[in-house]
Amino acid sequence: MTTQKGFDPQAFRAALGTFTTGVTIITTRAQDGELIGVTANSFNSVSLNPPMVLWSLAKNARSVAAFSNSKHWNVHVLSANQEELSGRFARQGENKFAGLELDEGISKAPLLKECTARFQCRTAFSYDGGDHIIFVGEVLGYDHSALPPLVFQSGQYALAARKPREEVRLGATPPPECNYTEDLLGYLLGRAHYQMLYALRQMLSTQALDERSFFILSVLSIRDRLTLEELNAFIDYTGMKASAESMAALEAQQFVALETEGEDLRYVMTADGREASLRQIALAKAVEEDMAAKLGPGDAMALKLLLKRLIASSDPGMPDLWSAR
Amino acid sequence: MTTQKGFDPQAFRAALGTFTTGVTIITTRAQDGELIGVTANSFNSVSLNPPMVLWSLAKNARSVAAFSNSKHWNVHVLSANQEELSGRFARQGENKFAGLELDEGISKAPLLKECTARFQCRTAFSYDGGDHIIFVGEVLGYDHSALPPLVFQSGQYALAARKPREEVRLGATPPPECNYTEDLLGYLLGRAHYQMLYALRQMLSTQALDERSFFILSVLSIRDRLTLEELNAFIDYTGMKASAESMAALEAQQFVALETEGEDLRYVMTADGREASLRQIALAKAVEEDMAAKLGPGDAMALKLLLKRLIASSDPGMPDLWSAR
Numbered sequence: 001m002t003t004q005k006g007f008d009p010q011a012f013r014a015a016l017g018t019f020t021t022g023v024t025i026i027t028t029r030a031q032d033g034e035l036i037g038v039t040a041n042s043f044n045s046v047s048l049n050p051p052m053v054l055w056s057l058a059k060n061a062r063s064v065a066a067f068s069n070s071k072h073w074n075v076h077v078l079s080a081n082q083e084e085l086s087g088r089f090a091r092q093g094e095n096k097f098a099g100l101e102l103d104e105g106i107s108k109a110p111l112l113k114e115c116t117a118r119f120q121c122r123t124a125f126s127y128d129g130g131d132h133i134i135f136v137g138e139v140l141g142y143d144h145s146a147l148p149p150l151v152f153q154s155g156q157y158a159l160a161a162r163k164p165r166e167e168v169r170l171g172a173t174p175p176p177e178c179n180y181t182e183d184l185l186g187y188l189l190g191r192a193h194y195q196m197l198y199a200l201r202q203m204l205s206t207q208a209l210d211e212r213s214f215f216i217l218s219v220l221s222i223r224d225r226l227t228l229e230e231l232n233a234f235i236d237y238t239g240m241k242a243s244a245e246s247m248a249a250l251e252a253q254q255f256v257a258l259e260t261e262g263e264d265l266r267y268v269m270t271a272d273g274r275e276a277s278l279r280q281i282a283l284a285k286a287v288e289e290d291m292a293a294k295l296g297p298g299d300a301m302a303l304k305l306l307l308k309r310l311i312a313s314s315d316p317g318m319p320d321l322w323s324a325r
Numbered sequence: 326m327t328t329q330k331g332f333d334p335q336a337f338r339a340a341l342g343t344f345t346t347g348v349t350i351i352t353t354r355a356q357d358g359e360l361i362g363v364t365a366n367s368f369n370s371v372s373l374n375p376p377m378v379l380w381s382l383a384k385n386a387r388s389v390a391a392f393s394n395s396k397h398w399n400v401h402v403l404s405a406n407q408e409e410l411s412g413r414f415a416r417q418g419e420n421k422f423a424g425l426e427l428d429e430g431i432s433k434a435p436l437l438k439e440c441t442a443r444f445q446c447r448t449a450f451s452y453d454g455g456d457h458i459i460f461v462g463e464v465l466g467y468d469h470s471a472l473p474p475l476v477f478q479s480g481q482y483a484l485a486a487r488k489p490r491e492e493v494r495l496g497a498t499p500p501p502e503c504n505y506t507e508d509l510l511g512y513l514l515g516r517a518h519y520q521m522l523y524a525l526r527q528m529l530s531t532q533a534l535d536e537r538s539f540f541i542l543s544v545l546s547i548r549d550r551l552t553l554e555e556l557n558a559f560i561d562y563t564g565m566k567a568s569a570e571s572m573a574a575l576e577a578q579q580f581v582a583l584e585t586e587g588e589d590l591r592y593v594m595t596a597d598g599r600e601a602s603l604r605q606i607a608l609a610k611a612v613e614e615d616m617a618a619k620l621g622p623g624d625a626m627a628l629k630l631l632l633k634r635l636i637a638s639s640d641p642g643m644p645d646l647w648s649a650r
Contacts, residue, residue: 007464009373015469016370016378018442019347019402020476020485044367045341046381047455048334053341054381054459056371077344083488117343127452129379129461130372136454139332144340149478151345153485160345160476160483161627163408168633170640185613185625186521188632193518194562195639196511201564211564237519239526239536288510294638299631300510302486306620306628307513308493313619314520315495 020153022116023082025089026055028073029108030066035097037110038063039090041152042132043075051139053119056132062092064133068126072107073137077117079147080301083157085112086150106141117144148298159302199287200280207276212240213250214280220256220269221277227264345478347441348407350414351380353398354433355391360422362435363388364415366477367457368400376464378444381457387417392460393451397432400462402442404472405626408482410437411475431465442469473623484627524612525605532601537565538575539605545581545594546602552589 021041028036038061046052053075057067067073078086089096097110105111106120121137128134151158170182170191182188197211204214212235219234220226226234231242247267250256255273259266269277292300346366353361363382371377378400382392392398403411414421422435430436431445446462453459476483495507495516507513522536529539537560544559545551551559556567572592575581580598584591594602617625 007376012373012376012464012467015442015444015467018469018474019349019368019370020345020474021369022344022346024344042369042371043344044346044369044381045344046367046459047457048337050455051332051337052455052457054379054454056369056379117340119340124455125453127459127461128450130375130377130449130463132372132377134371134379134452134459134461136452136459138455139337142337142340144343149343149345151476151478151485153474153476153487156490157488158485159488160478161486161631162478162481162483163630164634165481168630168637170633170636182633183629184609185616185629185632186525186609188629188636189514189518189521191562192632192635192639193514194564195636196514197564198562200511237516237523239519239522284509284511291510291635291639295631295634299634302627303631303635304508304510304513305488305493306486306624306631307510307517308495308507309489309620309624310517310616310628311495311513311520312493314517314616 014154017154020151020158023078023086023150023152023157024055025076025078025085025112026067026073027076027110027112028063028067028070029110031069034066035110036063036066037089037096037112039086043077046136050124051142052124052136053121053139054134054136056129056134058132060131067135068133070109071123072109073121073123073135074105074107074109074111075119075121075137076112076115077119077144078150079114079116079145080150080159080298081147082115083150086157114147115145116147116149118142146297148296148301159298159305161302161306162296162299196287196291200284203283204280207279208253209276212242212246213255215240216242216247216250217255217269217273217277217280220267221274221281224269225259225261225266227266231267339479342479345476345483348403348411348475348477348482349380350401350403350410350437351392351398352401352435352437353388353392353395354435356394359391360435361388361391362414362421362437364411368402371461375449376467377449377461378446378464379459379461381454381459383457385456389458393458395434396448397434398446398448398460398462399430399432399434399436400444400446401437401440402444402469403475404439404441404470405475405484405623406472407440407475411482439472440470441472441474443467471622473621473626484623484630486627486631487621487624521612521616525609528608529605532604533578534601537567537571538580540565541567541572541575542580542594542598542602542605545592546599546606549594550584550586550591552591556592 024040024043025037026040030036040055043055046054101113103111119139120141121139124138125136126133151160215235215238254270255276257268257270259268349365349368350362351365355361365380368380371379426438428436444464445466446464449463450461451458476485540560540563579595580601582593582595584593
């Protein structure tokens with residue numbers, strides 16, 4: 001426990017930062033007409049009846065006079081896609097509103113678009129809060145969208161992964177002597193992946209294709225004209241291997257053709273193969289949209305973000321399918 | 326935009342709820358010595374110098390007198406594991422502190438354990454906030470731990486999935502005509518899963534085992550004495566299939582033995598097989614701990630939560646490996 005005598009502002013800030021918040025931009029119009037806006041995470045709700053919210057602003061902020069003199073200000077709860085806007089309104093000196101389309105509001109305070117929620121307020125009280133002023137506003141109007149909100153925690157932007165009201169159980173509790181639990185990341189990744197492949201596999205079987213063929217066609221749809229060796233470099237990470245025999249099956253189905261280029265034999269996708277691949281992608285996207293809908297858009301974004309971070313931190317050095325040759 | 330005349334408290338609350346917060350429990354000791362505590366998400370930081378925080382409490386709350394009379398209160402930023410505590414302090418009437426161990430604090434206000442952060446405060450100001458009182462406290466002492474914090478958004482608990490400062494890129498940007506993007510959940514799940522298997526596969530090859538054998542041994546380690554058909558029911562979701570031939574290889578390695586039981590032939594794990602399986606689990610756990618460390622504990626929790634939700638919502642009806650026979 002650090003007591004006040006030894007307060008280091010940076011350490012105190014770090015402790016405060018563990019309290020998660022959303023991110024807001026709060027705007028007003030100065031008496032000279034200038035548009036004013038600041039990024040703040042000190043926002044919170046106060047009262048339901050009358051409807052009131054609050055936030056606090058440093059007494060030495062450039063915008064103090066504008067917010068103190070103007071009676072009206074708008075709070076914008078930023079969406080997950082507005083990280084850039086958050087950064088822009090947190091910095092000083094630039095024309096923060098450049099290029100932004102504004103909505104008509106109740107007051108003359110600027111009203112930004114595409115936020116998760118907006119509260120149009122009139123100052124009810126302004127209170128002393130140490131080196132900050134606490135503005136309490138009566139909410140005159142509000143709206144909100146279905147856009148997932150941006151989150152801020154310990155100095156970093158974040159997305160929320162919502163917990164359902166009941167704990168998610170995937171099966172019976174394993175007996176205590178069991179070394180596996182359903183909480184193992186490897187198990188969860190595998191099962192989620194295989195379940196996603198399950199629907200895909202059903203479809204592949206109707207086209208007389210297997211998973212390996214699916215991967216081969218996917219790679220060729222991105223990078224055509226590959227030797228068997230090059231092809232294998234791209235699917236190696238799946239643990240599958242393309243052989244001359246497995247390619248012969250795809251040739252027999254007329255999805256792939258073999259062409260000679262100098263000394264090399266190269267596999268080329270046929271028009272039929274390209275069509276089959278497009279059908280596969282369409283199904284993969286449909287399976288995926290269905291899953292994202294079940295999770296919710298914000299949670300699906302969070303899952304993709306975490307998977308990308310996991311992939312980036314565990315990449316054993318995969319060849320980049322999309323890089324220039 | 327809803328204007329004030331038509332404010333429906335529930336709709337207004339829903340709009341306010343889009344602003345993400347942490348969850349706190351704020352405690353004090355009443356003049357008669359009674360321990361008081363309430364769950365609040367209206368907490369926020371106010372001032373760095375002097376160090377100040379605020380929160381608000383409904384004027385009709387039972388604890389108003391205690392917080393108004395006592396000059397000292399403690400704010401506990403709850404960790405992701407303290408959801409139960411949050412619920413307990415949000416309800417009325419029960420002995421909220423029953424069974425809780427308390428720490429010694431600066432004041433007589435109770436100090437809870439195992440939180441993400443704690444702030445011990447003395448009331449600096451109490452302000453009118455509509456149907457709430459805003460308490461501004463001077464922070465006399467604080468501490469914080471590395472425990473990931475609990476998050477609250479739109480009426481649900483959540484965990485934060487942190488965004489790194491730089492966007493995570495897994496490879497070059499695909500050309501616009503490409504139908505695949507690295508933002509497809511199926512691709513990300515597959516790649517994350519395969520990368521996790523990569524390290525595992527390296528090890529398996531040193532034991533002359535393949536992935537199918539790994540799955541077979543895993544299933545037998547949980548459910549021994551299975552017929553080939555029963556075994557396949559459990560690994561079917563992986564797309565792999567155990568055949569009499571693949572089992573013969575495991576028999577030759579003396580990991581598995583075939584026993585007759587009535588009309589059935591059943592596969593039984595040998596002591597060697599059990600040992601090999603334990604080695605595999607140990608490696609799988611090591612790979613996993615390494616990955617969780619790279620993501621951070623809170624993010625690893627969030628990833629597991631989202632994967633479980635995805636699995637639960639996309640389960641094609643997998644047999645439960647752990648259920649009673």
